[in-house]
Amino acid sequence: MPQTVQTGVRPLLKKRISVSKKRQITIPIEFFNNVGIDKEVDCYVQNNAIVIRPVYEGDGEFDEQILADLISQGFSGQELLAKFKDIRHQIQPAVKSLLNEARLAADGKVPFSTYEDVFGMEDK
Numbered sequence: 001m002p003q004t005v006q007t008g009v010r011p012l013l014k015k016r017i018s019v020s021k022k023r024q025i026t027i028p029i030e031f032f033n034n035v036g037i038d039k040e041v042d043c044y045v046q047n048n049a050i051v052i053r054p055v056y057e058g059d060g061e062f063d064e065q066i067l068a069d070l071i072s073q074g075f076s077g078q079e080l081l082a083k084f085k086d087i088r089h090q091i092q093p094a095v096k097s098l099l100n101e102a103r104l105a106a107d108g109k110v111p112f113s114t115y116e117d118v119f120g121m122e123d124k
Contacts, residue, residue: 062091
């Protein structure tokens, strides 16, 4: 049974698991279900820790907007499908780039704009 540890806003689930001789681990079912793992995970090293996150392929967040834009540009049939797939594969790298830029701005390493700079002051 996982242990719950209070850390700030969200409780942290914690459980010690074994690593096999082949460097394999079994993800506890509570963790697996909690984060919604399907068939694949992304695994990377961050701050000297191994982070495992579910892969959310094709969650369709921007599908309607992409299709509407492509249709308005006159694409249809197989050409529409090919262009849609191409654009859809560009979303994740673009989001990662935006997040990296935001981290650099938060660390004061690059210039940034405030909400007011972009949208102006609210009239009260």
